[in-house]
Each structure stands twice: as structure tokens, then as C-alpha cells.
Amino acid sequence: MSGKGKRAAGAEVAAMNKKKLKGTEEILAKVRRLAERVKAEPEVQKSLAELNLPHACREVVDKDADAVLGEVETAILMVAASILRGEGFTYTLPNRSKGNQLYVPELDRIVLKDSMSHRAFANTATCRKAVITTRILQLVHELCRKRIHVTKRDLFYTDVKLFEDQGNSDAILDDLACMLGCTRSSLHVVASEKGVVVGRLTFREDGDQIDCRRMGVGGKAIPPNIDKVDSIQSDALFILLVEKDAAFMRLAEDRFYNQFPCIIITAKGQPDVATRLFLKKLKQTLRIPVLALVDSDPYGLKILSVYMKGSMNMSYDSSNLTTPDIKWLGVRPSDLDRFNIPQQCRLPMTDEDLKTGRKLLEEEFVKANPEWVKELEIMVTTKVKAEIQALSSFGFQYLSHQYLPLKLQEGDWI
Amino acid sequence: MSGKGKRAAGAEVAAMNKKKLKGTEEILAKVRRLAERVKAEPEVQKSLAELNLPHACREVVDKDADAVLGEVETAILMVAASILRGEGFTYTLPNRSKGNQLYVPELDRIVLKDSMSHRAFANTATCRKAVITTRILQLVHELCRKRIHVTKRDLFYTDVKLFEDQGNSDAILDDLACMLGCTRSSLHVVASEKGVVVGRLTFREDGDQIDCRRMGVGGKAIPPNIDKVDSIQSDALFILLVEKDAAFMRLAEDRFYNQFPCIIITAKGQPDVATRLFLKKLKQTLRIPVLALVDSDPYGLKILSVYMKGSMNMSYDSSNLTTPDIKWLGVRPSDLDRFNIPQQCRLPMTDEDLKTGRKLLEEEFVKANPEWVKELEIMVTTKVKAEIQALSSFGFQYLSHQYLPLKLQEGDWI
Numbered sequence: 001m002s003g004k005g006k007r008a009a010g011a012e013v014a015a016m017n018k019k020k021l022k023g024t025e026e027i028l029a030k031v032r033r034l035a036e037r038v039k040a041e042p043e044v045q046k047s048l049a050e051l052n053l054p055h056a057c058r059e060v061v062d063k064d065a066d067a068v069l070g071e072v073e074t075a076i077l078m079v080a081a082s083i084l085r086g087e088g089f090t091y092t093l094p095n096r097s098k099g100n101q102l103y104v105p106e107l108d109r110i111v112l113k114d115s116m117s118h119r120a121f122a123n124t125a126t127c128r129k130a131v132i133t134t135r136i137l138q139l140v141h142e143l144c145r146k147r148i149h150v151t152k153r154d155l156f157y158t159d160v161k162l163f164e165d166q167g168n169s170d171a172i173l174d175d176l177a178c179m180l181g182c183t184r185s186s187l188h189v190v191a192s193e194k195g196v197v198v199g200r201l202t203f204r205e206d207g208d209q210i211d212c213r214r215m216g217v218g219g220k221a222i223p224p225n226i227d228k229v230d231s232i233q234s235d236a237l238f239i240l241l242v243e244k245d246a247a248f249m250r251l252a253e254d255r256f257y258n259q260f261p262c263i264i265i266t267a268k269g270q271p272d273v274a275t276r277l278f279l280k281k282l283k284q285t286l287r288i289p290v291l292a293l294v295d296s297d298p299y300g301l302k303i304l305s306v307y308m309k310g311s312m313n314m315s316y317d318s319s320n321l322t323t324p325d326i327k328w329l330g331v332r333p334s335d336l337d338r339f340n341i342p343q344q345c346r347l348p349m350t351d352e353d354l355k356t357g358r359k360l361l362e363e364e365f366v367k368a369n370p371e372w373v374k375e376l377e378i379m380v381t382t383k384v385k386a387e388i389q390a391l392s393s394f395g396f397q398y399l400s401h402q403y404l405p406l407k408l409q410e411g412d413w414i
Numbered sequence: 415m416s417g418k419g420k421r422a423a424g425a426e427v428a429a430m431n432k433k434k435l436k437g438t439e440e441i442l443a444k445v446r447r448l449a450e451r452v453k454a455e456p457e458v459q460k461s462l463a464e465l466n467l468p469h470a471c472r473e474v475v476d477k478d479a480d481a482v483l484g485e486v487e488t489a490i491l492m493v494a495a496s497i498l499r500g501e502g503f504t505y506t507l508p509n510r511s512k513g514n515q516l517y518v519p520e521l522d523r524i525v526l527k528d529s530m531s532h533r534a535f536a537n538t539a540t541c542r543k544a545v546i547t548t549r550i551l552q553l554v555h556e557l558c559r560k561r562i563h564v565t566k567r568d569l570f571y572t573d574v575k576l577f578e579d580q581g582n583s584d585a586i587l588d589d590l591a592c593m594l595g596c597t598r599s600s601l602h603v604v605a606s607e608k609g610v611v612v613g614r615l616t617f618r619e620d621g622d623q624i625d626c627r628r629m630g631v632g633g634k635a636i637p638p639n640i641d642k643v644d645s646i647q648s649d650a651l652f653i654l655l656v657e658k659d660a661a662f663m664r665l666a667e668d669r670f671y672n673q674f675p676c677i678i679i680t681a682k683g684q685p686d687v688a689t690r691l692f693l694k695k696l697k698q699t700l701r702i703p704v705l706a707l708v709d710s711d712p713y714g715l716k717i718l719s720v721y722m723k724g725s726m727n728m729s730y731d732s733s734n735l736t737t738p739d740i741k742w743l744g745v746r747p748s749d750l751d752r753f754n755i756p757q758q759c760r761l762p763m764t765d766e767d768l769k770t771g772r773k774l775l776e777e778e779f780v781k782a783n784p785e786w787v788k789e790l791e792i793m794v795t796t797k798v799k800a801e802i803q804a805l806s807s808f809g810f811q812y813l814s815h816q817y818l819p820l821k822l823q824e825g826d827w828i
Contacts, residue, residue, distance in 0.1 A: 149667055150806070151659075158807055214622040215624070389570075
């Protein structure tokens with residue numbers, strides 16, 4: 001009967017927690033203070049130039065269609081000039097290899113160092129690449145001129161004969177972004193979307209006025225082309241970043257954002273580029289805190305790391321894709337005992353999980369935050385993980401009626 | 415130079431096709447006739463009862479929360495009566511095994527035959543199942559009482575100790591749907607959503623007025639709980655069902671639905687339950703034709719088959735999930751030559767593809783349509799497949815500006 005005893009104890013803790021809950025305004029006090037602090041922070045998006053790094057580094061920025069058209073035309077004019085000078089048809093591009101990447105702690109981002117490579121047409125080793133580069137420059141020019149967006153796959157299919165493999169056109173597209181100094185989405189080549197958003201947010205998308213407070217339970221699909229999003233407005237105190245679809249649905253159906261003014265976002269698992277761009281844009285425009293609700297396992301933290309510091313592959317684009325300042329609200333390893341999550345809802349970590357967890361302990365973005373280290377150490381020591389849904393063991397609406405309000409009331413984020 | 419010659423020929427065909435295109439009203443003439451025909455069809459959703467089948471069959475229907483509450487209470491009262499009669503604590507449920515499934519050609523759906531099984535508490539073989547059944551009945555009762563929706567995963571986590579494995583709670587949930595005679599979504603247990611919709615459609619979702627004509631490029635996420643959708647209105651002539659995200663984005667950005675009044679839906683690959691329910695509801699309410707745009711490969715057809723006849727696993731729920739009458743607009747194997755798709759965009763079929771293709775030729779829903787058989791035979795004979803994106807080889811907007819308008823103009827669906 002010890003199982004029954006434990007379940008009773010769990011119910012007791014839940015009841016006790018419920019008693020602790022104050023009125024909405026009191027619950028919101030701590031978040032309000034955090035939100036004020038975030039708003040008061042000087043708006044410096046620290047730039048590379050200000051840092052005076054020993055070597056020249058480069059990042060890309062968002063540019064509008066006209067600016068990209070200008071860059072493409074300049075690039076071609078430079079090639080023409082090079083030919084006229086008798087130096088031949090050659091592109092000069094930043095090197096994107098790992099050896100040319102640099103983690104800048106002051107920025108908490110990966111940037112590209114200054115190594116450049118040359119791509120000559122009259123060289124058997126680079127001839128094909130020079131041709132593909134020219135073709136993609138032309139296609140990007142067309143996209144920007146027509147103001148339309150396509151996926152990488154569409155781009156590949158415009159000239160399968162030349163590109164042969166999508167890997168070729170993808171890689172050179174990334175090269176071009178670096179060369180032209182603009183983000184990949186500025187080139188009007190976008191990722192397909194999978195994120196959704198709901199809550200205290202209105203914006204304009206391609207001229208349409210979108211009101212995320214009136215998006216039912218399904219929410220609004222996050223658009224693939226962030227440059228068509230403007231007029232962002234919100235009275236939210238914070239952004240709630242949710243790992244999983246199911247938790248998003250719970251919060252949307254309970255209209256969590258009506259009681260606690262917030263914007264709820266999920267990428268349904270591994271974050272895609274569109275969702276990362278959208279979060280970044282919201283955070284930059286509204287300057288409100290981002291609180292994350294992820295599974296208590298290494299994978300949940302991995303997801304946070306992609307939002308916060310990006311992936312190696314897109315390092316040159318990191319400043320546009322990353323939202324460095326995300327608070328880890330839950331579900332944290334220490335929550336399991338604190339909220340008395342039943343033993344049956346705690347899962348043993350696999351060897352793979354443990355390896356990932358230990359590797360995370362070595363990562364800069366974890367080490368930079370001693371409280372994260374502490375939590376992660378609890379995880380790899382107890383060798384136990386839990387999903388957000390484990391909270392359902394106290395009732396379907398425990399997440400929105402008790403767990404999150406209590407977390408907010410206590411300012412329990414790290 | 416034969417490659418160049420071929421590309422030039424492709425461009426010529428594209429130019430010729432462009433010349434063939436008439437004005438919007440003329441293009442729409444054939445679709446309008448199809449739409450009128452579909453609207454004029456008598457509304458009979460053929461029912462099982464009318465068919466007078468040799469054995470009693472059963473299907474489930476959508477029921478509202480109060481009706482489900484009633485069913486649950488009746489089920490429990492029947493158990494109580496059985497106990498009072500001295501016959502013990504026993505549930506009687508329809509058998510969902512393959513042997514008890516029946517394809518009904520008149521309905522073009524799979525239904526359950528009348529074999530029943532008993533689940534007694536006082537029997538070691540069924541005791542655990544009887545307990546789980548009781549617990550899930552209680553949880554469903556709570557959900558319907560509170561009018562909230564949860565996922566299967568949430569349901570599992572409410573009592574991990576009892577369910578042990580999610581497979582157990584999932585299976586018994588499906589048993590319950592059959593036993594209570596209602597769809598799984600009526601039980602307020604829903605699938606997570608991944609579909610999106612855009613175009614000439616307005617509806618109400620959980621009280622919010624949704625206008626899919628003003629959903630930017632990203633579209634509206636299809637809600638997981640179809641029972642919260644009502645007041646569906648539309649002036650669309652047809653529903654365009656799109657397999658892939660990228661094609662959806664192209665059509666949404668080009669506002670295809672402004673010129674050709676339609677509703678555009680995609681489940682981004684394999685259709686999920688929420689998208690299938692949504693399509694079904696639209697088709698039933700609006701009674702307009704559904705035209706499908708899928709890859710020209712066996713997988714594209716597989717996707718159509720899931721929309722049209724459902725999956726074995728949910729056969730008991732098939733009438734609520736399936737939309738039998740879908741026209742195959744493209745990309746069809748015969749399109750490849752007709753639209754002169756470049757050789758490089760045609761991919762060789764793998765052995766697995768060929769096997770799937772040949773298996774499809776045996777399927778009832780294919781055999782029922784000789785034109786589908788013909789197309790599929792072209793596919794397995796030429797051993798060539800192609801993606802929707804192959805159309806991009808004639809320009810990024812070829813799909814929305816030429817291919818689809820021409821298809822509509824010629825009434826080229828089968």
C-alpha cells in the first residue's frame with residue numbers, strides 16, 4: 001500500500017500548493033518586476049564592431065529586398081571589374097568552415113572569422129561552384145525583384161541539371177548569404193514553418209491584421225517569411241516558450257493568457273528557423289522576458305540551446321536567429337521532488353540521455369549559469385527524467401491552474 | 415547540347431501552355447460545373463442501417479459532451495445492473511481486431527462487424543483491462559464534464575501506475591469509443607494538430623471568429639478539437655488539398671484563392687486526424703469538390719488513400735474521418751510528359767516505391783477508378799516519380815500561374 005500512500009502524499013502536496021496560490025495580481029508581481037527589468041535594460045544588441053576583436057569577424061544582417069538587389073548587383077559589378085582588370089571571373093567569399101568559426105563570449109554567439117576563399121571560373125577546382133554561384137545570384141535577384149519567397153527545395157528544382165544535388169544549391173545559398181552580408185531569409189529563401197502562436201499579440205502579416213487573442217485553440221501558424229511581419233503589438237508581460245504541442249493546446253484551451261498576460265509559442269519539438277526568427281523578432285520588438293517550459297531531460301535543454309545560441313551550421317546567421325536571454329521556468333529536475341511528481345511518471349535516463357546530459361555540462365551556455373549547472377547535475381546524478389505531461393498526474397489542468405501560476409508567483413525561473 | 419535543346423523545348427511547351435490560358439471566368443467554367451454537380455448530389459451520407467447488410471455492423475458517430483456523459487453513465491448503470499443480477503462486473507465491447515473488420519463497397523469504407531467480447535473483473539485474464547476501462551470511463555466523464563480536451567499522452571500520465579504503458583490506455587480508449595458508439599474526438603481526447611488552412615473560408619473556433627482570407631502567408635493552424643468549430647461559411651468553388659508545405663506556401667503567398675475561389679489545406683505530409691476531421695467537416699458542410707495536389711509517386715497516392723478511406727487502425731471511426739470523393743488533380747504520371755517536365759527532375763523509383771505502387775494497384779479504392787489505374791500503370795511502367803516542386807523548373811510561380819489554372823480550365827481531374 002506504499003504506492004497508495006505516495007499517491008495520497010502527492011495529492012496532499014497538490015492541495016497545499018493550491019492553498020499557497022494568491023490572487024492574479026499578486027501572482028504577477030514577480031513577473032512584472034522581471035518584465036520591467038528587461039524593458040529597462042539598455043537596448044544594446046552588442047555589435048561585433050564595438051568589441052574590437054583581435055581579428056575581423058563578420059555576421060550577417062536582415063536586409064530588405066531592395067538592399068539585397070543592390071548587393072547582388074554590386075557583387076556582379078565587382079566580378080565584371082575584375083574581368084576588365086584582366087584578373088578573371090572570380091568571387092571572393094567568407095569561409096564557413098568550422099575552423100573559421102569563433103564563439104564570442106561577450107556576444108554569447110558564434111561568428112565567422114575573416115578567412116576568405118576565392119572561387120574562380122577559370123580553375124577546374126572551382127569552375128562548377130562559380131557557375132552555380134552565378135545561377136543562384138540570378139535566382140535570388142529574381143525572387144527579390146518579384147518579392148516572392150520559395151523554399152530551398154524549390155530553388156533546387158529550378159535547375160536540377162546544373163545543381164545535380166540539393167546539397168550543392170543549399171551550401172552555395174549559405175555562401176551567398178555570407179558574401180552579401182545578409183540573412184538567408186533576406187534572400188527570400190525560407191524554411192517551411194511548423195510553429196504556432198496564441199495569446200496577447202497582434203501583428204500584420206503580408207498586410208493582414210492578425211489577432212492572436214482570437215485564434216481559437218489551434219492558434220496561428222507562424223509565418224515562414226518573417227520579413228512580411230510588422231506592426232507587432234502586445235500588452236503581454238512575458239513570452240511563454242513551450243516545447244510540446246500538448247502543453248500548448250492545454251494552455252490555449254484554458255486561455256491561460258487571459259488571466260496571465262502572455263504570448264504562447266511552440267515549435268512542436270526541435271525549433272525550426274521560422275519559429276526562431278519569430279521569437280527573436282518578438283523579443284527584440286517587445287522587450288519582454290522569455291520563460292521556457294520544456295521536458296526535464298537533456299533533449300529539453302538541447303532545444304533551449306538551439307533557441308539561445310543557434311546551431312553550428314547557421315553560425316554566420318546566429319545574431320538573427322538566437323534569443324540569448326531565455327529563463328528556464330520548468331520542468332526542472334528539482335521540480336520533480338518539489339512538486340512530488342509520482343515515481344511512475346519519472347523515467348530512467350538511457351545511456352544516450354546521460355551522455356548528452358554530461359556533454360551539456362561542458363557547454364558554455366550552461367556553465368555561464370551556475371543554477372543551470374546545479375539542475376543539470378541533479379538530472380545526471382538521479383538519472384531520472386520527466387515530461388511536461390507528468391504534471392497531468394495531478395489533474396488535466398494542474399499545469400495551467402497550479403504549476404505555472406505558482407512558478408510565476410514565486411519568480412521561480414533561473 | 416541535347417540537354418540545352420530539351421530545356422528549350424520545355425520552355426516552349428511552357429510558353430505554349432501559357433498561350434492556352436483563358437480569362438479567369440472561362441478557366442473556372444469547368445470547376446463551376448463540377449461544383450454544381452457536387453452540390454446537387456443528394457446529401458445522403460449513406461448509412462449502415464440502410465444497406466441491410468447480412469450481419470449487424472457498427473460505426474461510431476460524433477456526439478456532444480452531454481450525449482457522451484449520458485453514454486458513460488448508461489454503461490456504468492448497465493454494469494451495476496449486471497452485478498445486481500448476480501452476473502458480476504463485466505463490460506461488453508465490440509471486437510476491433512482485423513477479423514471483425516469489413517470493407518463495405520457501397521460505403522467505400524471499412525466498418526466493424528458484430529463480434530463482441532466480454533471483459534469481466536472476476537477473471538484473471540481480463541481483470542486488469544476491466545479496471546483500466548473503468549478508470550478511463552471516469553477520466554472521459556471528467557473531460558466531458560469540464561468541457562476540456564487532452565491528448566492521449568496526457569491521459570496516459572494521469573495514472574501511469576495503473577496504465578503502465580501508453581499502449582494500454584490508447585487501446586482501451588479506442589475500445590471505449592466503439593463501446594459508447596462515439597468518435598474518439600467526442601471523448602474529448604484529441605490528436606495534436608499539424609495542418610494549416612488558408613483561403614475563402616470563415617468559421618468560428620471556440621467562440622473566436624476566424625477569417626482564413628486574412629491569415630497572411632502562414633495560414634491558420636487547423637484546430638485539434640473539431641467540435642469547437644462551427645459557423646463554417648465559404649464562397650469557394652473547391653477545396654485544394656495539398657500534400658506539401660512548400661506548395662502551400664507558394665499558393666498562399668500568391669493568394670491563389672483570390673483569383674480562383676478556393677480553400678487550401680495541407681497536413682504537411684502524412685495526414686493527421688485533426689486535418690482529416692477538418693476536411694471531412696468542410697466537405698460535408700460546404701459540399702464542394704476536393705481536388706488533390708500530391709507528388710507523382712506511390713507515397714502521394716498513399717496520402718490520398720488515408721484521406722479517402724482511412725487507416726485500418728481507426729476503421730471503426732472511418733465515416734467521421736474519411737472524405738471518399740477526392741479528385742486527383744495532379745501531379746499525375748501522365749503530366750510529366752504532357753508538361754514536359756525536364757528529365758533531371760524525374761527521379762527513378764526505388765524497389766520499395768515499385769512495391770508500394772504495385773500494391774496500390776490491388777487496392778479497392780484504386781481499382782474502383784479506371785483512370786487511376788491507368789495513371790498508376792504509367793508510373794510503375796516508366797519507373798519514374800516526380801515531386802510537386804519539379805514544376806519549379808519552369809519558374810517559381812509556374813504552379814500558381816500556369817499549371818493549376820490550366821488544369822482547372824481543362825477540367826483535368828480524375
